[in-house]
Amino acid sequence: MPQNRTPLMDAVQQVIKKNPISFHVPGHKHGQLFDGASLAFKQHLLQYDLTELNGLDDLHAPEAAIMESQQLLTKFYRTKASYYLVNGSTAGNLAMILATFREGDRVLVQRNCHKSVLNGLELVKANPVFIAPTYDETYGVPRGVNVRTVREVWKQYDDIKGIILTYPNYYGMIYELKDIIDFAHEQHVPVLVDEAHGPHFVLGSPFPKSALQLGGDIVVHSAHKMLPAMTMGSFLHINSDRVSKERIEHFLSILQTSSPSYPIMISLEWSRLYLEQYSLEDIEYTMNMVTTFTNEIKKMDGFDILLGDDPLKLLLRAEGYSGFELQAFLEDYGIYSELADPYHVLWIFPLLKKEHTYPLHRVIDVLARLPKKTMFKRRVNKFFIQQVTELAVPIHQQQLETGEWVPLKKAIGQIADGMIIPYPPGIPLLLRGERITEEIIVEIEQLLMEGCHFQGSINKQNGTIRIMKV
Numbered sequence: 001m002p003q004n005r006t007p008l009m010d011a012v013q014q015v016i017k018k019n020p021i022s023f024h025v026p027g028h029k030h031g032q033l034f035d036g037a038s039l040a041f042k043q044h045l046l047q048y049d050l051t052e053l054n055g056l057d058d059l060h061a062p063e064a065a066i067m068e069s070q071q072l073l074t075k076f077y078r079t080k081a082s083y084y085l086v087n088g089s090t091a092g093n094l095a096m097i098l099a100t101f102r103e104g105d106r107v108l109v110q111r112n113c114h115k116s117v118l119n120g121l122e123l124v125k126a127n128p129v130f131i132a133p134t135y136d137e138t139y140g141v142p143r144g145v146n147v148r149t150v151r152e153v154w155k156q157y158d159d160i161k162g163i164i165l166t167y168p169n170y171y172g173m174i175y176e177l178k179d180i181i182d183f184a185h186e187q188h189v190p191v192l193v194d195e196a197h198g199p200h201f202v203l204g205s206p207f208p209k210s211a212l213q214l215g216g217d218i219v220v221h222s223a224h225k226m227l228p229a230m231t232m233g234s235f236l237h238i239n240s241d242r243v244s245k246e247r248i249e250h251f252l253s254i255l256q257t258s259s260p261s262y263p264i265m266i267s268l269e270w271s272r273l274y275l276e277q278y279s280l281e282d283i284e285y286t287m288n289m290v291t292t293f294t295n296e297i298k299k300m301d302g303f304d305i306l307l308g309d310d311p312l313k314l315l316l317r318a319e320g321y322s323g324f325e326l327q328a329f330l331e332d333y334g335i336y337s338e339l340a341d342p343y344h345v346l347w348i349f350p351l352l353k354k355e356h357t358y359p360l361h362r363v364i365d366v367l368a369r370l371p372k373k374t375m376f377k378r379r380v381n382k383f384f385i386q387q388v389t390e391l392a393v394p395i396h397q398q399q400l401e402t403g404e405w406v407p408l409k410k411a412i413g414q415i416a417d418g419m420i421i422p423y424p425p426g427i428p429l430l431l432r433g434e435r436i437t438e439e440i441i442v443e444i445e446q447l448l449m450e451g452c453h454f455q456g457s458i459n460k461q462n463g464t465i466r467i468m469k470v
Protein backbone atom coordinates (compact mmCIF):
# COMPACT_ATOMS: atom_id res chain seq x y z
CA MET A 1 0.00 0.00 0.00
CA PRO A 2 1.59 3.35 -1.00
CA GLN A 3 2.63 5.47 2.01
CA ASN A 4 1.05 8.63 0.64
CA ARG A 5 -2.47 7.27 1.05
CA THR A 6 -4.88 8.75 3.60
CA PRO A 7 -7.54 6.04 3.94
CA LEU A 8 -9.33 7.61 6.92
CA MET A 9 -9.65 11.07 5.41
CA ASP A 10 -10.74 9.47 2.13
CA ALA A 11 -13.44 7.44 3.90
CA VAL A 12 -14.89 10.52 5.60
CA GLN A 13 -14.72 12.48 2.36
CA GLN A 14 -16.68 9.71 0.62
CA VAL A 15 -19.50 10.21 3.14
CA ILE A 16 -19.39 14.00 2.77
CA LYS A 17 -19.63 13.68 -1.03
CA LYS A 18 -23.04 12.06 -0.64
CA ASN A 19 -24.40 15.29 0.86
CA PRO A 20 -25.58 13.15 3.77
CA ILE A 21 -28.58 13.66 6.02
CA SER A 22 -27.74 13.04 9.66
CA PHE A 23 -30.13 11.24 11.95
CA HIS A 24 -27.26 10.32 14.24
CA VAL A 25 -24.81 11.82 16.72
CA PRO A 26 -23.14 14.31 16.97
CA GLY A 27 -26.11 16.56 17.62
CA HIS A 28 -24.75 19.57 15.72
CA LYS A 29 -25.72 17.75 12.48
CA HIS A 30 -22.73 18.49 10.25
CA GLY A 31 -22.22 21.80 12.02
CA GLN A 32 -25.64 23.16 11.06
CA LEU A 33 -26.49 24.08 14.64
CA PHE A 34 -23.36 26.18 14.98
CA ASP A 35 -24.70 29.54 13.94
CA GLY A 36 -25.03 33.06 15.32
CA ALA A 37 -22.22 33.72 17.79
CA SER A 38 -20.58 30.38 16.97
CA LEU A 39 -20.33 30.88 13.21
CA ALA A 40 -16.71 32.08 13.32
CA PHE A 41 -15.85 29.06 15.47
CA LYS A 42 -17.28 26.72 12.85
CA GLN A 43 -15.52 28.49 9.99
CA HIS A 44 -12.08 28.67 11.60
CA LEU A 45 -12.14 25.54 13.72
CA LEU A 46 -8.45 24.74 13.52
CA GLN A 47 -7.48 28.24 14.62
CA TYR A 48 -9.42 27.60 17.81
CA ASP A 49 -7.41 24.42 18.43
CA LEU A 50 -5.07 25.96 20.98
CA THR A 51 -3.41 24.80 24.16
CA GLU A 52 -3.22 26.19 27.70
CA LEU A 53 -1.74 29.55 26.68
CA ASN A 54 -1.74 32.42 29.14
CA GLY A 55 -5.31 33.60 29.49
CA LEU A 56 -6.84 30.31 28.31
CA ASP A 57 -6.94 28.63 31.73
CA ASP A 58 -6.47 24.93 32.52
CA LEU A 59 -9.26 22.35 32.66
CA HIS A 60 -7.46 20.44 35.41
CA ALA A 61 -7.03 23.48 37.66
CA PRO A 62 -9.48 26.06 36.36
CA GLU A 63 -9.33 29.58 37.74
CA ALA A 64 -10.30 31.89 34.87
CA ALA A 65 -12.18 31.38 31.57
CA ILE A 66 -12.80 27.65 32.01
CA MET A 67 -13.84 28.14 35.62
CA GLU A 68 -16.29 30.85 34.60
CA SER A 69 -17.60 28.79 31.72
CA GLN A 70 -18.20 25.79 34.00
CA GLN A 71 -19.87 28.06 36.55
CA LEU A 72 -22.35 29.14 33.87
CA LEU A 73 -22.99 25.46 33.19
CA THR A 74 -23.51 24.78 36.90
CA LYS A 75 -25.95 27.65 37.12
CA PHE A 76 -27.87 26.59 34.04
CA TYR A 77 -28.31 22.98 35.21
CA ARG A 78 -28.83 24.12 38.87
CA THR A 79 -26.29 21.63 40.20
CA LYS A 80 -23.72 21.69 43.01
CA ALA A 81 -20.96 21.52 40.40
CA SER A 82 -20.83 20.75 36.70
CA TYR A 83 -17.77 19.83 34.66
CA TYR A 84 -16.73 19.71 31.03
CA LEU A 85 -15.65 16.29 29.83
CA VAL A 86 -13.43 16.03 26.78
CA ASN A 87 -13.22 12.22 26.82
CA GLY A 88 -16.93 11.57 26.45
CA SER A 89 -19.45 10.23 28.91
CA THR A 90 -17.18 7.22 29.08
CA ALA A 91 -14.80 9.27 31.25
CA GLY A 92 -17.76 10.60 33.26
CA ASN A 93 -19.14 7.13 33.97
CA LEU A 94 -15.71 5.82 34.95
CA ALA A 95 -15.06 8.81 37.22
CA MET A 96 -18.42 8.68 39.00
CA ILE A 97 -18.05 4.96 39.71
CA LEU A 98 -14.42 5.17 40.85
CA ALA A 99 -15.24 8.17 43.04
CA THR A 100 -18.28 6.63 44.71
CA PHE A 101 -17.42 2.97 45.28
CA ARG A 102 -14.57 0.97 46.82
CA GLU A 103 -13.24 -2.52 46.15
CA GLY A 104 -15.78 -5.20 47.06
CA ASP A 105 -18.74 -2.80 47.36
CA ARG A 106 -22.05 -4.31 46.34
CA VAL A 107 -23.67 -2.09 43.71
CA LEU A 108 -27.07 -2.43 42.09
CA VAL A 109 -26.72 -1.97 38.33
CA GLN A 110 -29.26 -1.80 35.53
CA ARG A 111 -28.19 -4.60 33.20
CA ASN A 112 -28.77 -2.75 29.88
CA CYS A 113 -26.07 -0.20 30.59
CA HIS A 114 -23.25 1.12 28.44
CA LYS A 115 -19.96 -0.79 28.54
CA SER A 116 -18.26 2.15 30.29
CA VAL A 117 -20.37 1.44 33.39
CA LEU A 118 -19.19 -2.17 33.40
CA ASN A 119 -15.61 -1.08 32.81
CA GLY A 120 -15.89 1.27 35.79
CA LEU A 121 -17.13 -1.59 37.96
CA GLU A 122 -14.21 -3.70 36.79
CA LEU A 123 -11.67 -0.98 37.55
CA VAL A 124 -12.97 -0.43 41.07
CA LYS A 125 -13.45 -4.19 41.58
CA ALA A 126 -17.01 -3.72 42.75
CA ASN A 127 -19.47 -6.52 43.28
CA PRO A 128 -22.39 -5.78 40.93
CA VAL A 129 -25.90 -7.15 41.27
CA PHE A 130 -27.67 -6.72 37.94
CA ILE A 131 -31.32 -5.92 37.47
CA ALA A 132 -32.73 -6.96 34.13
CA PRO A 133 -34.69 -4.23 32.37
CA THR A 134 -38.37 -4.53 31.68
CA TYR A 135 -39.22 -5.41 28.11
CA ASP A 136 -41.25 -3.06 25.96
CA GLU A 137 -43.64 -5.13 23.83
CA THR A 138 -44.59 -2.28 21.47
CA TYR A 139 -41.06 -1.28 20.62
CA GLY A 140 -39.51 -4.72 21.06
CA VAL A 141 -36.57 -3.45 23.12
CA PRO A 142 -35.40 -3.49 26.76
CA ARG A 143 -36.69 -0.41 28.61
CA GLY A 144 -35.78 0.32 32.25
CA VAL A 145 -36.00 -0.83 35.84
CA ASN A 146 -39.03 -0.82 38.08
CA VAL A 147 -38.98 0.19 41.72
CA ARG A 148 -40.69 -3.04 42.81
CA THR A 149 -37.68 -5.06 41.66
CA VAL A 150 -35.32 -2.66 43.40
CA ARG A 151 -37.25 -3.06 46.66
CA GLU A 152 -37.12 -6.86 46.32
CA VAL A 153 -33.37 -6.84 45.73
CA TRP A 154 -32.98 -4.78 48.90
CA LYS A 155 -34.63 -7.59 50.85
CA GLN A 156 -32.05 -10.07 49.53
CA TYR A 157 -28.95 -7.95 50.20
CA ASP A 158 -28.38 -5.70 53.18
CA ASP A 159 -25.09 -4.17 52.06
CA ILE A 160 -25.88 -2.34 48.81
CA LYS A 161 -23.75 0.80 48.57
CA GLY A 162 -25.44 2.51 45.62
CA ILE A 163 -27.36 2.21 42.37
CA ILE A 164 -26.24 2.88 38.80
CA LEU A 165 -28.99 3.52 36.26
CA THR A 166 -29.22 4.40 32.59
CA TYR A 167 -31.98 6.91 31.89
CA PRO A 168 -33.31 7.28 29.27
CA ASN A 169 -32.38 4.17 27.32
CA TYR A 170 -30.86 4.49 23.87
CA TYR A 171 -34.35 4.73 22.37
CA GLY A 172 -35.31 7.71 24.53
CA MET A 173 -37.54 5.68 26.84
CA ILE A 174 -37.93 6.44 30.50
CA TYR A 175 -39.21 4.69 33.61
CA GLU A 176 -40.03 5.37 37.26
CA LEU A 177 -36.69 6.93 38.10
CA LYS A 178 -38.04 9.28 40.78
CA ASP A 179 -39.47 6.39 42.81
CA ILE A 180 -36.19 4.51 42.63
CA ILE A 181 -34.16 7.57 43.63
CA ASP A 182 -36.50 8.32 46.56
CA PHE A 183 -36.26 4.72 47.73
CA ALA A 184 -32.45 4.72 47.46
CA HIS A 185 -32.24 7.94 49.42
CA GLU A 186 -34.44 6.45 52.16
CA GLN A 187 -31.79 3.71 52.31
CA HIS A 188 -29.07 6.42 52.47
CA VAL A 189 -27.32 5.38 49.26
CA PRO A 190 -26.57 7.49 46.17
CA VAL A 191 -27.96 6.99 42.68
CA LEU A 192 -25.62 7.56 39.77
CA VAL A 193 -27.40 8.20 36.49
CA ASP A 194 -25.94 7.78 33.05
CA GLU A 195 -28.23 10.26 31.29
CA ALA A 196 -26.03 10.30 28.19
CA HIS A 197 -29.08 10.68 25.95
CA GLY A 198 -30.90 13.34 27.98
CA PRO A 199 -28.85 16.57 28.25
CA HIS A 200 -31.81 18.47 26.72
CA PHE A 201 -34.43 17.13 29.16
CA VAL A 202 -34.11 20.24 31.32
CA LEU A 203 -35.91 22.13 28.56
CA GLY A 204 -39.17 20.78 30.00
CA SER A 205 -42.29 19.55 28.23
CA PRO A 206 -42.57 17.68 25.86
CA PHE A 207 -39.26 16.20 27.00
CA PRO A 208 -39.25 13.95 30.04
CA LYS A 209 -37.97 15.19 33.40
CA SER A 210 -34.19 15.15 33.77
CA ALA A 211 -32.48 12.86 36.29
CA LEU A 212 -31.12 16.10 37.76
CA GLN A 213 -34.65 17.29 38.52
CA LEU A 214 -35.56 13.85 39.87
CA GLY A 215 -32.72 13.89 42.41
CA GLY A 216 -29.95 11.78 40.83
CA ASP A 217 -26.75 12.31 42.86
CA ILE A 218 -24.33 12.28 39.93
CA VAL A 219 -25.57 12.65 36.38
CA VAL A 220 -23.55 12.30 33.18
CA HIS A 221 -24.65 13.85 29.88
CA SER A 222 -23.29 13.18 26.40
CA ALA A 223 -23.70 16.73 25.14
CA HIS A 224 -22.36 15.57 21.78
CA LYS A 225 -25.24 13.17 21.30
CA MET A 226 -28.25 15.47 21.55
CA LEU A 227 -26.80 19.02 21.71
CA PRO A 228 -24.57 20.91 19.28
CA ALA A 229 -21.34 19.75 20.90
CA MET A 230 -18.42 18.10 19.18
CA THR A 231 -17.84 14.37 19.51
CA MET A 232 -16.41 13.50 22.96
CA GLY A 233 -17.91 16.62 24.53
CA SER A 234 -19.89 15.66 27.65
CA PHE A 235 -20.91 17.00 31.07
CA LEU A 236 -20.65 15.53 34.55
CA HIS A 237 -22.92 17.03 37.20
CA ILE A 238 -22.70 16.66 40.97
CA ASN A 239 -26.21 17.11 42.24
CA SER A 240 -26.07 16.35 45.98
CA ASP A 241 -23.86 16.14 49.05
CA ARG A 242 -24.07 12.33 49.15
CA VAL A 243 -21.03 12.10 46.86
CA SER A 244 -17.52 13.50 47.14
CA LYS A 245 -16.60 16.45 44.94
CA GLU A 246 -12.92 15.99 45.77
CA ARG A 247 -12.94 12.34 44.68
CA ILE A 248 -14.79 13.18 41.45
CA GLU A 249 -12.25 15.87 40.60
CA HIS A 250 -9.39 13.52 41.51
CA PHE A 251 -10.60 10.81 39.12
CA LEU A 252 -11.49 13.25 36.35
CA SER A 253 -7.93 14.52 36.44
CA ILE A 254 -6.62 10.95 36.20
CA LEU A 255 -8.96 9.81 33.46
CA GLN A 256 -9.00 12.81 31.16
CA THR A 257 -6.26 13.83 28.77
CA SER A 258 -3.71 16.39 29.94
CA SER A 259 -4.25 18.18 26.61
CA PRO A 260 -7.97 18.94 26.59
CA SER A 261 -9.32 20.10 23.28
CA TYR A 262 -10.36 23.77 23.23
CA PRO A 263 -12.70 23.19 20.28
CA ILE A 264 -14.53 20.50 22.29
CA MET A 265 -14.73 22.73 25.38
CA ILE A 266 -15.95 25.68 23.30
CA SER A 267 -18.59 23.47 21.70
CA LEU A 268 -19.72 22.49 25.21
CA GLU A 269 -20.01 26.13 26.16
CA TRP A 270 -21.97 26.75 22.95
CA SER A 271 -24.30 23.84 23.76
CA ARG A 272 -25.10 25.37 27.15
CA LEU A 273 -25.86 28.72 25.55
CA TYR A 274 -27.89 27.01 22.83
CA LEU A 275 -30.10 25.40 25.48
CA GLU A 276 -30.27 28.57 27.52
CA GLN A 277 -31.58 30.47 24.47
CA TYR A 278 -33.87 27.69 23.28
CA SER A 279 -37.31 29.24 23.36
CA LEU A 280 -40.83 27.85 23.65
CA GLU A 281 -41.28 28.78 20.00
CA ASP A 282 -38.21 26.70 19.10
CA ILE A 283 -39.70 23.71 20.93
CA GLU A 284 -43.01 24.20 19.16
CA TYR A 285 -41.25 24.53 15.80
CA THR A 286 -39.23 21.34 16.25
CA MET A 287 -42.24 19.40 17.51
CA ASN A 288 -44.29 20.53 14.50
CA MET A 289 -41.50 19.32 12.22
CA VAL A 290 -41.45 15.95 14.01
CA THR A 291 -45.23 15.59 13.80
CA THR A 292 -45.50 16.58 10.13
CA PHE A 293 -42.60 14.31 9.20
CA THR A 294 -43.81 11.27 11.13
CA ASN A 295 -47.41 11.73 9.94
CA GLU A 296 -46.20 11.72 6.36
CA ILE A 297 -44.30 8.49 6.95
CA LYS A 298 -47.26 6.88 8.70
CA LYS A 299 -49.39 7.58 5.64
CA MET A 300 -46.96 5.65 3.43
CA ASP A 301 -47.69 2.03 2.76
CA GLY A 302 -45.45 -0.46 4.61
CA PHE A 303 -43.93 1.94 7.16
CA ASP A 304 -44.48 2.52 10.80
CA ILE A 305 -42.73 5.12 12.92
CA LEU A 306 -42.74 5.31 16.71
CA LEU A 307 -41.56 8.06 19.03
CA GLY A 308 -39.68 7.44 22.25
CA ASP A 309 -40.73 9.25 25.43
CA ASP A 310 -38.13 11.66 24.09
CA PRO A 311 -39.80 12.86 20.87
CA LEU A 312 -36.39 13.41 19.25
CA LYS A 313 -35.89 9.64 19.11
CA LEU A 314 -37.72 8.08 16.15
CA LEU A 315 -37.95 4.36 15.47
CA LEU A 316 -38.67 3.49 11.87
CA ARG A 317 -39.89 0.07 10.73
CA ALA A 318 -40.45 -1.07 7.16
CA GLU A 319 -42.62 -4.07 6.41
CA GLY A 320 -40.53 -7.00 5.18
CA TYR A 321 -37.18 -5.48 6.22
CA SER A 322 -34.98 -5.95 9.23
CA GLY A 323 -33.55 -2.77 10.71
CA PHE A 324 -30.12 -3.71 9.32
CA GLU A 325 -31.49 -4.02 5.76
CA LEU A 326 -33.37 -0.76 6.06
CA GLN A 327 -30.25 1.01 7.35
CA ALA A 328 -28.20 -0.24 4.37
CA PHE A 329 -30.86 0.90 1.90
CA LEU A 330 -31.02 4.39 3.42
CA GLU A 331 -27.24 4.76 3.45
CA ASP A 332 -27.10 4.14 -0.29
CA TYR A 333 -29.07 7.40 -0.57
CA GLY A 334 -26.96 9.29 1.96
CA ILE A 335 -29.39 8.98 4.89
CA TYR A 336 -27.48 7.92 7.98
CA SER A 337 -29.27 6.46 11.02
CA GLU A 338 -28.02 6.29 14.60
CA LEU A 339 -28.35 2.51 14.74
CA ALA A 340 -30.14 -0.52 13.42
CA ASP A 341 -31.54 -3.42 15.40
CA PRO A 342 -33.49 -6.47 14.26
CA TYR A 343 -36.71 -4.44 14.08
CA HIS A 344 -35.91 -0.78 13.43
CA VAL A 345 -33.55 1.94 12.55
CA LEU A 346 -33.23 4.57 15.23
CA TRP A 347 -33.13 8.20 14.14
CA ILE A 348 -32.06 11.13 16.27
CA PHE A 349 -34.00 14.18 15.17
CA PRO A 350 -32.09 17.49 15.41
CA LEU A 351 -32.86 19.99 18.14
CA LEU A 352 -33.71 22.71 15.62
CA LYS A 353 -34.40 26.39 16.19
CA LYS A 354 -37.13 28.16 14.29
CA GLU A 355 -34.72 29.67 11.78
CA HIS A 356 -33.37 26.21 10.81
CA THR A 357 -34.54 23.91 8.03
CA TYR A 358 -33.87 20.22 7.51
CA PRO A 359 -34.12 18.28 4.20
CA LEU A 360 -36.89 15.95 5.37
CA HIS A 361 -38.61 15.91 1.95
CA ARG A 362 -35.52 14.10 0.60
CA VAL A 363 -36.03 11.41 3.23
CA ILE A 364 -39.66 10.93 2.25
CA ASP A 365 -38.65 10.64 -1.43
CA VAL A 366 -36.10 7.96 -0.60
CA LEU A 367 -38.54 5.98 1.56
CA ALA A 368 -40.99 5.97 -1.34
CA ARG A 369 -38.38 4.11 -3.39
CA LEU A 370 -38.02 1.18 -0.99
CA PRO A 371 -39.14 -1.96 -2.85
CA LYS A 372 -42.18 -3.50 -1.15
CA LYS A 373 -41.76 -6.79 0.74
CA THR A 374 -43.92 -8.59 3.25
CA MET A 375 -42.07 -11.72 4.32
CA PHE A 376 -39.95 -10.66 7.31
CA LYS A 377 -41.03 -12.29 10.53
CA ARG A 378 -40.07 -10.18 13.50
CA ARG A 379 -38.28 -12.03 16.20
CA VAL A 380 -38.50 -11.40 19.88
CA ASN A 381 -35.20 -10.69 21.62
CA LYS A 382 -36.01 -10.93 25.30
CA PHE A 383 -32.58 -12.06 26.30
CA PHE A 384 -32.17 -10.31 29.64
CA ILE A 385 -34.66 -12.74 31.11
CA GLN A 386 -33.52 -13.33 34.65
CA GLN A 387 -34.63 -10.47 36.89
CA VAL A 388 -31.66 -10.29 39.24
CA THR A 389 -28.23 -11.78 38.56
CA GLU A 390 -24.70 -11.76 39.89
CA LEU A 391 -21.55 -12.65 38.00
CA ALA A 392 -20.70 -16.38 38.15
CA VAL A 393 -17.06 -15.37 38.64
CA PRO A 394 -16.84 -12.08 40.62
CA ILE A 395 -14.64 -9.31 39.26
CA HIS A 396 -11.97 -9.64 41.96
CA GLN A 397 -11.44 -13.33 41.06
CA GLN A 398 -11.10 -12.73 37.34
CA GLN A 399 -7.78 -12.99 35.51
CA LEU A 400 -7.23 -11.23 32.22
CA GLU A 401 -6.56 -12.94 28.89
CA THR A 402 -6.33 -16.49 30.21
CA GLY A 403 -9.35 -17.88 28.37
CA GLU A 404 -9.77 -20.00 25.26
CA TRP A 405 -11.69 -19.42 22.02
CA VAL A 406 -14.52 -21.85 21.30
CA PRO A 407 -17.35 -22.04 18.73
CA LEU A 408 -20.51 -20.29 19.87
CA LYS A 409 -22.54 -23.44 20.54
CA LYS A 410 -19.77 -24.95 22.65
CA ALA A 411 -19.80 -21.88 24.88
CA ILE A 412 -23.27 -22.59 26.28
CA GLY A 413 -23.03 -23.19 30.02
CA GLN A 414 -19.45 -21.80 30.16
CA ILE A 415 -18.33 -18.45 31.55
CA ALA A 416 -17.62 -15.50 29.27
CA ASP A 417 -14.06 -14.17 29.27
CA GLY A 418 -14.75 -10.67 27.99
CA MET A 419 -17.71 -8.61 26.90
CA ILE A 420 -19.68 -9.28 23.71
CA ILE A 421 -21.05 -5.94 22.58
CA PRO A 422 -23.27 -5.11 19.61
CA TYR A 423 -22.15 -1.57 18.64
CA PRO A 424 -24.00 0.67 18.62
CA PRO A 425 -25.70 0.73 21.13
CA GLY A 426 -22.74 -0.60 23.14
CA ILE A 427 -24.84 -2.53 25.64
CA PRO A 428 -23.05 -5.83 26.26
CA LEU A 429 -24.98 -9.04 25.65
CA LEU A 430 -22.38 -10.85 27.76
CA LEU A 431 -20.10 -9.63 30.50
CA ARG A 432 -16.78 -11.09 31.60
CA GLY A 433 -17.58 -13.55 34.36
CA GLU A 434 -21.19 -14.10 33.29
CA ARG A 435 -22.63 -17.60 32.68
CA ILE A 436 -23.44 -18.06 28.97
CA THR A 437 -27.00 -19.14 28.30
CA GLU A 438 -28.49 -20.70 25.19
CA GLU A 439 -30.75 -17.65 24.68
CA ILE A 440 -27.75 -15.35 24.48
CA ILE A 441 -25.94 -17.60 22.01
CA VAL A 442 -29.04 -17.74 19.79
CA GLU A 443 -29.25 -13.94 19.94
CA ILE A 444 -25.56 -13.54 19.01
CA GLU A 445 -25.96 -16.00 16.10
CA GLN A 446 -28.99 -14.09 14.84
CA LEU A 447 -27.24 -10.74 15.07
CA LEU A 448 -24.19 -12.12 13.25
CA MET A 449 -26.43 -13.39 10.46
CA GLU A 450 -28.11 -10.00 10.24
CA GLY A 451 -24.75 -8.28 9.83
CA CYS A 452 -24.57 -6.56 13.22
CA HIS A 453 -21.23 -4.96 14.16
CA PHE A 454 -19.66 -6.31 17.38
CA GLN A 455 -16.95 -5.23 19.78
CA GLY A 456 -15.30 -7.43 22.42
CA SER A 457 -14.24 -11.05 22.74
CA ILE A 458 -15.88 -12.36 19.62
CA ASN A 459 -14.34 -13.42 16.33
CA LYS A 460 -16.91 -12.81 13.60
CA GLN A 461 -14.83 -14.57 10.94
CA ASN A 462 -14.80 -17.99 12.54
CA GLY A 463 -17.79 -17.63 14.89
CA THR A 464 -15.92 -18.11 18.16
CA ILE A 465 -16.02 -16.39 21.55
CA ARG A 466 -13.62 -16.49 24.49
CA ILE A 467 -14.57 -18.46 27.57
CA MET A 468 -12.85 -18.56 30.95
CA LYS A 469 -10.82 -21.54 32.03
CA VAL A 470 -12.10 -22.21 35.53
Ligand SMILES: Cc1ncc(COP(=O)(O)O)c(C=O)c1O
Nearest residue numbers: 088089090114194196222234426
Ligand atom coordinates in the same frame (compact mmCIF):
# COMPACT_ATOMS: atom_id res chain seq x y z
C1 LIG B 1 -26.11 5.22 27.55
C2 LIG B 1 -24.71 5.58 27.16
N1 LIG B 1 -23.83 5.90 28.12
C3 LIG B 1 -22.56 6.25 27.84
C4 LIG B 1 -22.10 6.25 26.54
C5 LIG B 1 -20.70 6.64 26.28
O1 LIG B 1 -20.70 7.94 25.83
P1 LIG B 1 -19.48 8.65 25.08
O2 LIG B 1 -19.52 8.15 23.67
O3 LIG B 1 -19.80 10.09 25.23
O4 LIG B 1 -18.23 8.25 25.77
C6 LIG B 1 -22.98 5.92 25.50
C7 LIG B 1 -22.50 5.92 24.11
O5 LIG B 1 -23.15 5.52 23.19
C8 LIG B 1 -24.32 5.58 25.81
O6 LIG B 1 -25.20 5.25 24.85
